[in-house]
Amino acid sequence: MKRFLALYRALDRTTSTSRKVAALRAYFEATPREDAAWGLLFLSGWRIKRLLPGGQLLTWAAESAALPAWLATEAYHPVGDQAEATALLLDLVHPPGGPSDPRPDDDLPLSRWMDERLLPLAALPPDQQRASVEGWWARLDTDARFILNKLLTGELRVGVSRTLVVRALAELADLPPAVVSHRLMGPGEPTAAWLEGVLAAEAPGAHRSQPYPFLLAAPLDGPPEALGPVADFLAEWKWDGIRAQLIRRAGETFVWSRGEELVTERFPEIVEAAATLPDGTVLDGEILAWQGDAPLPFARLQRRIGRKTLTRKVLAEAPAALVAYDLLEQDGQDLRERPLSERRARLERLLAGANPRLRLSPVVTAADWPDLARQRDEARARGVEGLMLKRLDARYLAGRRRGVWWKWKVDPYSIDAVLVTAQPGSGRRASLLTDYGFAVWHEGALVPIAKAYSGLTDDEIRALDPWLRRHTRERHGPVRVVAPEQVFELAFEGLQRSPRHKSGLALRFPRILRWRRDKPAAEADTLDTLRALLAAHESGHDPTTS
Amino acid sequence: MTPGDLLAPTPQGLHCPRGGFHIDPSQPVPVAVVTHAHADHARPGSGRYFVPAPSEPLIRHRLGPDADLHPVPCGQPFQLGDVTLSFHPSGHVLGAAQVRLEAPDAPVWVVAGDYKRAPDPTCAPFEVVPCDVFVTESTFALPIFRWPDPDLVMEEILAWWDAGRAEGRPSVLYCYSVGKAQRLLAELARRTERRVWLHGAHVAPTELYRQAGVHLPETTPTGEGARDRRRWAGELILAPPLAWRSPWTRRFKDADHGFASGMMRIRGVRRRRGFDRGFVLSDHADWPDLLRTVADTGARRVVAMHGHADVLARYLNEQGLTADAWAIGGAL
Numbered sequence: 001m002k003r004f005l006a007l008y009r010a011l012d013r014t015t016s017t018s019r020k021v022a023a024l025r026a027y028f029e030a031t032p033r034e035d036a037a038w039g040l041l042f043l044s045g046w047r048i049k050r051l052l053p054g055g056q057l058l059t060w061a062a063e064s065a066a067l068p069a070w071l072a073t074e075a076y077h078p079v080g081d082q083a084e085a086t087a088l089l090l091d092l093v094h095p096p097g098g099p100s101d102p103r104p105d106d107d108l109p110l111s112r113w114m115d116e117r118l119l120p121l122a123a124l125p126p127d128q129q130r131a132s133v134e135g136w137w138a139r140l141d142t143d144a145r146f147i148l149n150k151l152l153t154g155e156l157r158v159g160v161s162r163t164l165v166v167r168a169l170a171e172l173a174d175l176p177p178a179v180v181s182h183r184l185m186g187p188g189e190p191t192a193a194w195l196e197g198v199l200a201a202e203a204p205g206a207h208r209s210q211p212y213p214f215l216l217a218a219p220l221d222g223p224p225e226a227l228g229p230v231a232d233f234l235a236e237w238k239w240d241g242i243r244a245q246l247i248r249r250a251g252e253t254f255v256w257s258r259g260e261e262l263v264t265e266r267f268p269e270i271v272e273a274a275a276t277l278p279d280g281t282v283l284d285g286e287i288l289a290w291q292g293d294a295p296l297p298f299a300r301l302q303r304r305i306g307r308k309t310l311t312r313k314v315l316a317e318a319p320a321a322l323v324a325y326d327l328l329e330q331d332g333q334d335l336r337e338r339p340l341s342e343r344r345a346r347l348e349r350l351l352a353g354a355n356p357r358l359r360l361s362p363v364v365t366a367a368d369w370p371d372l373a374r375q376r377d378e379a380r381a382r383g384v385e386g387l388m389l390k391r392l393d394a395r396y397l398a399g400r401r402r403g404v405w406w407k408w409k410v411d412p413y414s415i416d417a418v419l420v421t422a423q424p425g426s427g428r429r430a431s432l433l434t435d436y437g438f439a440v441w442h443e444g445a446l447v448p449i450a451k452a453y454s455g456l457t458d459d460e461i462r463a464l465d466p467w468l469r470r471h472t473r474e475r476h477g478p479v480r481v482v483a484p485e486q487v488f489e490l491a492f493e494g495l496q497r498s499p500r501h502k503s504g505l506a507l508r509f510p511r512i513l514r515w516r517r518d519k520p521a522a523e524a525d526t527l528d529t530l531r532a533l534l535a536a537h538e539s540g541h542d543p544t545t546s
Numbered sequence: 547m548t549p550g551d552l553l554a555p556t557p558q559g560l561h562c563p564r565g566g567f568h569i570d571p572s573q574p575v576p577v578a579v580v581t582h583a584h585a586d587h588a589r590p591g592s593g594r595y596f597v598p599a600p601s602e603p604l605i606r607h608r609l610g611p612d613a614d615l616h617p618v619p620c621g622q623p624f625q626l627g628d629v630t631l632s633f634h635p636s637g638h639v640l641g642a643a644q645v646r647l648e649a650p651d652a653p654v655w656v657v658a659g660d661y662k663r664a665p666d667p668t669c670a671p672f673e674v675v676p677c678d679v680f681v682t683e684s685t686f687a688l689p690i691f692r693w694p695d696p697d698l699v700m701e702e703i704l705a706w707w708d709a710g711r712a713e714g715r716p717s718v719l720y721c722y723s724v725g726k727a728q729r730l731l732a733e734l735a736r737r738t739e740r741r742v743w744l745h746g747a748h749v750a751p752t753e754l755y756r757q758a759g760v761h762l763p764e765t766t767p768t769g770e771g772a773r774d775r776r777r778w779a780g781e782l783i784l785a786p787p788l789a790w791r792s793p794w795t796r797r798f799k800d801a802d803h804g805f806a807s808g809m810m811r812i813r814g815v816r817r818r819r820g821f822d823r824g825f826v827l828s829d830h831a832d833w834p835d836l837l838r839t840v841a842d843t844g845a846r847r848v849v850a851m852h853g854h855a856d857v858l859a860r861y862l863n864e865q866g867l868t869a870d871a872w873a874i875g876g877a878l
Binding site for chain 1: 688689690692694695698800802809811812813814815817818820822823833834854857860861864
């Protein structure tokens with residue numbers, strides 16, 4: 001684990017990308033493949049299943065340091081990370097620089113840590129798990145303990161982007177970054193052979209389930225006219241579903257979500273429909289719950305995803321379809337270098353007469369930008385999020401690229417709500433109050449309606465933090481009830497009934513649009529406003545677009 | 547707070563009715579007893595100031611030539627009302643002292659002010675003063691705060707500077723202007739002869755430390771450096787935390803930015819503030835030293851102030867002592 005720890009430190013100790021790439025490259029160069037494969041998995045954001053909850057680790061650490069549980073909780077709050085707080089508390093039990101330093105256990109390679117120690121832990125009874133973990137703690141220093149705890153809780157995240165990892169590997173193997181990026185898609189495995197395959201000079205037989213890196217759209221933040229003539233673009237509805245790639249190769253079908261998760265089993269009706277596709281076909285599109293000629297609300301699909309078993313009833317309530325909008329591979333041939341106009345034409349021919357569970361995303365035609373903007377205003381009534389604008393002459397590139405695909409969303413719903421509670425964030429924001437609770441008026445009282453974390457600038461957060469601390473009226477653990485004086489405009493994508501919330505409704509994706517310093521709390525919105533929006537939302541009639 | 551106590555928390559600070567004075571008052575009062583030169587302890591506007599003699603130059607620098615200062619050497623009793631006071635080193639920064647209070651028919655109180663037990667070449671070490679009531683700081687009163695050995699931290703800082711020299715980048719180390727900067731300089735002087743650059747805010751306090759006989763390395767104000775941005779390659783520059791991300795830092799091309807503070811114990815704090823490196827070096831007592839110090843004084847009653855006062859008081863109560871958390875100025 002020593003090399004991985006050194007890499008982690010090197011990445012953690014610089015904000016310079018070139019130095020991060022150099023550290024990554026040095027790590028992959030010097031580390032035996034079977035260990036570096038694990039390292040690469042962790043660097044790619046791959047997580048092992050949680051072996052132990054962070055709260056459990058914190059409890060064990062508190063007990064061995066003879067600290068009461070409430071004190072461990074207090075100590076955790078400013079840290080905002082149970083794995084880190086645990087590692088810090090253990091310094092009281094195993095003081096650094098003590099007689100047992102240096103601690104020899106760092107020398108065990110990462111692959112052996114994983115195979116011989118961590119992964120077998122899942123099968124052990126709790127008392128043996130505890131004995132094992134405490135034994136390792138005693139033989140590791142603070143930083144190594146922190147990494148161990150992050151591995152145990154399944155939340156090890158290394159502060160490095162995928163692009164930098166790809167760049168380092170590509171430099172090392174002398175390959176184009178796109179090749180490395182493609183090889184890293186799909187299921188990696190902690191073996192030397194897999195890493196050899198990623199770095200190999202000759203293209204190894206690509207695994208037949210392997211998807212392509214997704215091209216992600218950038219949000220359009222200016223007027224669309226700035227993009228050029230409307231004729232240069234293909235416009236489609238922006239579907240509110242699950243981004244997916246459907247792969248048909250060698251008689252088998254695979255469905256990948258954008259999170260690089262294989263979700264084939266979740267969508268049997270799509271798999272069935274795909275059986276008619278020719279081998280060597282890869283479709284890019286969106287999975288939606290679909291009935292007749294229209295999509296169902298995302299919440300229906302979400303409920304289905306939450307189910308462990310797909311009963312007939314579940315399938316009937318939210319029948320899934322893939323709405324395809326791109327063709328990345330045909331007859332086993334990679335089409336990503338061809339312009340969208342050609343890929344689209346091929347896609348239309350391919351899907352003509354296909355099973356209705358594989359639908360072609362229709363083109364939205366418009367004479368000019370104002371015409372397109374008018375159609376965009378109908379988006380909410382159609383159950384879509386807005387429009388996608390895609391350059392007809394563009395290749396299919398990997399990752400989020402500006403200038404290729406644009407998402408042009410309808411303006412979200414918004415309300416003015418009063419900030420009523422605040423608590424510290426986690427990780428980077430653990431020492432600032434960044435997580436807020438909001439309320440609206442109902443019969444003279446404030447009713448909580450949403451929690452929101454994002455939307456303010458760092459400067460605003462820093463300005464708000466001391467105000468919140470000065471105006472705290474009650475404290476419940478980390479949560480502060482503050483004077484109801486500050487008003488914020490919240491944006492949200494939709495709303496639904498929710499018996500679990502006191503207000504009787506839940507907002508979808510609430511976030512802060514702006515701090516309304518100009519507005520007194522008394523003038524914030526009321527619950528009745530939200531109820532009217534809900535009624536309109538449910539009837540399919542949208543008061544904001546009519 | 548108990549009626550008849552020698553000290554009571556008031557909006558102006560710790561007040562001693564029998565002696566007619568306040569300790570480290572937050573607002574102007576007729577008579578102030580000041581423990582050390584930091585801005586949140588030595589504030590302008592009071593009538594008379596009784597200060598520990600070794601901290602006089604720093605407090606004078608902060609309060610100006612017109613402040614009415616009465617320096618008293620450590621260990622020498624002086625009288626205010628029917629209260630007998632004396633200063634005793636607290637090990638926090640140059641001249642920082644605890645205040646011992648004794649009055650007829652009253653328990654003995656010690657107000658520690660800010661203190662630390664770790665070695666510091668720039669000031670006298672903390673002196674254990676037995677007492678009945680111990681008023682302790684609690685800035686870092688959480689069990690996650692346990693400081694590494696300062697010698698190991700200095701080795702890390704030196705290794706970081708060496709890496710900067712090897713790669714030709716400036717190393718900018720942020721640290722407080724009074725105390726931390728000079729502690730770093732004095733520790734560096736024991737390890738290297740190299741010159742260190744100082745931000746303007748660090749210059750005057752550093753000169754006062756030198757005049758007090760603290761051995762420091764050669765220092766030069768950054769204002770005297772050339773405008774050429776390559777000038778700073780491989781150099782070490784000390785700066786106050788307020789300078790971080792100010793236009794002043796732009797002159798240091800490709801610099802690595804480090805911060806020396808107890809808060810650097812928490813990874814998220816360092817990352818949120820955007821420093822490349824954090825060095826855990828504090829002039830306050832860590833959790834084990836707070837507990838050790840409470841035990842060393844033999845006090846039966848403890849009052850905690852600043853930072854995590856509630857936590858320390860609750861913990862000590864559970865350990866069988868009588869402990870309170872006092873807030874000054876009503877801050878939660």
